[in-house]
Amino acid sequence: MKKYIATILILLLGLVAVAYYNKDPQPTFILPSKQNIGNADSGYRYLIYGDILRSGVPYNFFKMVSGKSKNRLNRKGKSAQIGYSYNVVTSNGVDMVVPTCLMCHAQVFEDSLIVGLGNTLLDFSHISDEKYKGAEVLLKKMAPKKYKESKAFFTSYKTVYPQIETDVRGVNPADKLALVLGAHRNPETLEWTDSAIMDMPSETIPSDVPAWWLLKKKNAMFYAGIGRGDFAKYLMLSNILTVKDTFEARDVYNHFNDVQAYIRSIEAPKYPFEIDKRLSKRGERLFNKNCSSCHGTYGKRESYPNLLIPHSIINTDAALAEFSFSNVVAIDWFNKSWFAQGAFPAKMVPTEGYVAPPLDGVWITAPYLHNGSVPTIEAVLNSSIRPKYWTRNYDSLKYNYSSVGWEYNAHAEPIDKVTYNTTLKGYGNQGHYFGDHLTDSERFAIIEYLKTL
Numbered sequence: 230m231k232k233y234i235a236t237i238l239i240l241l242l243g244l245v246a247v248a249y250y251n252k253d254p255q256p257t258f259i260l261p262s263k264q265n266i267g268n269a270d271s272g273y274r275y276l277i278y279g280d281i282l283r284s285g286v287p288y289n290f291f292k293m294v295s296g297k298s299k300n301r302l303n304r305k306g307k308s309a310q311i312g313y314s315y316n317v318v319t320s321n322g323v324d325m326v327v328p329t330c331l332m333c334h335a336q337v338f339e340d341s342l343i344v345g346l347g348n349t350l351l352d353f354s355h356i357s358d359e360k361y362k363g364a365e366v367l368l369k370k371m372a373p374k375k376y377k378e379s380k381a382f383f384t385s386y387k388t389v390y391p392q393i394e395t396d397v398r399g400v401n402p403a404d405k406l407a408l409v410l411g412a413h414r415n416p417e418t419l420e421w422t423d424s425a426i427m428d429m430p431s432e433t434i435p436s437d438v439p440a441w442w443l444l445k446k447k448n449a450m451f452y453a454g455i456g457r458g459d460f461a462k463y464l465m466l467s468n469i470l471t472v473k474d475t476f477e478a479r480d481v482y483n484h485f486n487d488v489q490a491y492i493r494s495i496e497a498p499k500y501p502f503e504i505d506k507r508l509s510k511r512g513e514r515l516f517n518k519n520c521s522s523c524h525g526t527y528g529k530r531e532s533y534p535n536l537l538i539p540h541s542i543i544n545t546d547a548a549l550a551e552f553s554f555s556n557v558v559a560i561d562w563f564n565k566s567w568f569a570q571g572a573f574p575a576k577m578v579p580t581e582g583y584v585a586p587p588l589d590g591v592w593i594t595a596p597y598l599h600n601g602s603v604p605t606i607e608a609v610l611n612s613s614i615r616p617k618y619w620t621r622n623y624d625s626l627k628y629n630y631s632s633v634g635w636e637y638n639a640h641a642e643p644i645d646k647v648t649y650n651t652t653l654k655g656y657g658n659q660g661h662y663f664g665d666h667l668t669d670s671e672r673f674a675i676i677e678y679l680k681t682l
């Protein structure tokens with residue numbers, strides 16, 4: 230009898246466990262964390278003149294190989310002579326050119342530079358470090374004093390660059406870049422080590438670059454919402470490209486409450502053409518019914534729910550979320566690193582899904598989804614028209630203001646690395662089927678409304 234009861238109990242427990250296990254995960258609210266206050270103007274100045282990196286390519290060397298570039302930031306001094314993606318910094322009397330945040334976080338759109346717009350024109354698909362290797366040899370011989378200041382940059386560059394190649398143009402390898410850099414730094418002291426302290430996945434899972442004006446609404450940073458705690462620590466992360474030690478890191482960090490204040494002050498660019506008011510009103514009603522539970526409401530009664538949507542509901546390419554979720558060693562590196570210490574620590578929380586982003590200024594942020602796999606909003610809302618292989622013309626950029634996104638050509642098969650290939654790992658364009666049940670006229674009403682955000 231006892232045995233009988235025990236068996237039934239075990240069976241019951243098993244059933245409960247199975248039921249619990251099968252319970253579909255639900256969207257979860259991301260809790261806010263306190264952010265420091267800063268000065269936006271000082272933050273902007275630091276971004277366009279500051280020494281976030283303190284080792285780079287000597288200024289006269291850089292000028293020799295780079296062509297003339299427009300002074301799009303209205304800068305003064307030596308910085309006015311180089312492109313907006315670089316700053317000129319001085320270390321021990323040596324002027325050096327260093328890449329900045331704006332390389333990835335600004336883009337020329339219809340001939341205006343939009344600071345904060347993710348740059349989707351960069352090409353990480355043809356990586357060759359020959360040019361830099363040659364420059365290093367030359368510099369070592371000709372100007373040993375200058376080389377001393379540049380050494381950290383060249384060392385890091387040579388190690389990292391070959392490991393961050395993407396399969397197509399227009400996507401960004403920043404997550405892999407951070408991982409490789411972490412692998413070459415002691416988490417506590419941030420000092421460089423030549424041999425990697427973590428295993429590296431061979432592939433580069435790509436992402437798009439999110440717009441800066443969205444940050445002020447978000448309780449967690451990054452597509453998968455893994456960035457919690459003090460955002461300023463994450464914002465300065467690219468400093469680990471060349472950082473010497475935690476003294477330098479602290480010094481750079483001292484500017485980043487200001488940088489965060491600047492990023493939070495940016496507003497989404499306004500749609501430049503006329504909007505059909507009646508159509509957009511209809512779109513607003515449809516949006517509030519079908520989309521706002523995840524993406525929030527806009528206008529006078531603004532709200533943003535800050536939800537993390539599990540993979541089982543969103544169904545978009547899972548590789549980027551998995552890349553952070555499954556990499557226990559990297560999460561551990563971060564959470565015991567200098568960045569996660571002190572009165573305002575940053576914390577990395579692995580998640581299995583993606584944040585439903587705010588849609589302010591979404592008209593200008595094509596291509597769409599976290600990996601930039603869908604060229605237009607029309608195709609986000611109608612999965613049957615999403616192209617499997619597609620190209621856009623990088624030489625003469627054309628925006629389509631009715632489908633809202635990049636003018637593109639669909640192909641039967643990939644031609645080269647300029648073709649976005651959605652069959653590759655991390656590049657998939659599936660999921661987010663929430664617009665599929667709508668009619669075309671409803672979709673275009675929603676698109677008209679999205680132009681107003």
Ligand code: HEC
Nearest residue numbers: 329330333401403436437438439444450451452464465467
């Ligand atoms: C090599 C390109 C690159 C550089 C340089 C770079 N970023 Fe980013 N940044 C990215 C990418 C890609 C993401 C998205 C990664 C993800 O979410 O997985 C990102 C994410 C962010 C976000 C998060 C936005 C959000 O809504 O979650 C902010 C803010 C940000 N970067 C600020 C900066 C600042 C400040 C700098 C300079 C100190 C910088 N980035 C340098 C590529 C770059």
Ligand code: HEC
Nearest residue numbers: 519520523538543545583584585586597598599609663664
């Ligand atoms: C269940 C929650 C949910 C619903 C409902 C939903 N979305 Fe989304 N949406 C998301 C998530 C999560 C993402 C990010 C997915 C990714 O990048 O992989 C997203 C991404 C998007 C993007 C791309 C943003 C970008 O910058 O790449 C657009 C546009 C969008 N949604 C519009 C809509 C519209 C319009 C509706 C209503 C028809 C809608 N969504 C309904 C969760 C939702």
